[in-house]
Amino acid sequence: MVSYVVSQVMTNGPLAPPNYLDPTPRPLPLWGKRADRTYINAVECFAPFAALVIVVHLAGKANAMTAFWSMCFFWLRLAHAVVYLLGIPYLRTLIFTLGYVAIIGIFVELMR
Numbered sequence: 418m419v420s421y422v423v424s425q426v427m428t429n430g431p432l433a434p435p436n437y438l439d440p441t442p443r444p445l446p447l448w449g450k451r452a453d454r455t456y457i458n459a460v461e462c463f464a465p466f467a468a469l470v471i472v473v474h475l476a477g478k479a480n481a482m483t484a485f486w487s488m489c490f491f492w493l494r495l496a497h498a499v500v501y502l503l504g505i506p507y508l509r510t511l512i513f514t515l516g517y518v519a520i521i522g523i524f525v526e527l528m529r
Contacts, residue, residue: 424449455501486522
């Protein structure tokens with residue numbers, strides 16, 4: 418989200434009172450649009466991960482493997498954000514998919 422705000426300020430300057438009355442999005446460069454999409458994508462992917470981790474914890478199934486998959490998810494999501502901001506297409510898809518593999522790994526540990 419920070420990179421999106423930086424993009425807005427660099428492109429359009431700080432908010433002025435009329436911006437609060439007219440919510441029309443101001444133009445952004447492509448990297449600013451990718452920053453916004455990166456943030457939205459991260460929020461969308463975090464919900465299933467968080468729910469699953471909470472269920473694993475409440476079920477008393479947390480172990481070294483769930484910690485491993487959670488760390489993988491974190492680092493993969495961080496890498497995904499960087500790759501998304503840089504606009505690297507195929508690597509972005511691979512990292513996104515691996516993030517969901519980490520979620521599946523946590524689910525498998527829950528089902529054991």
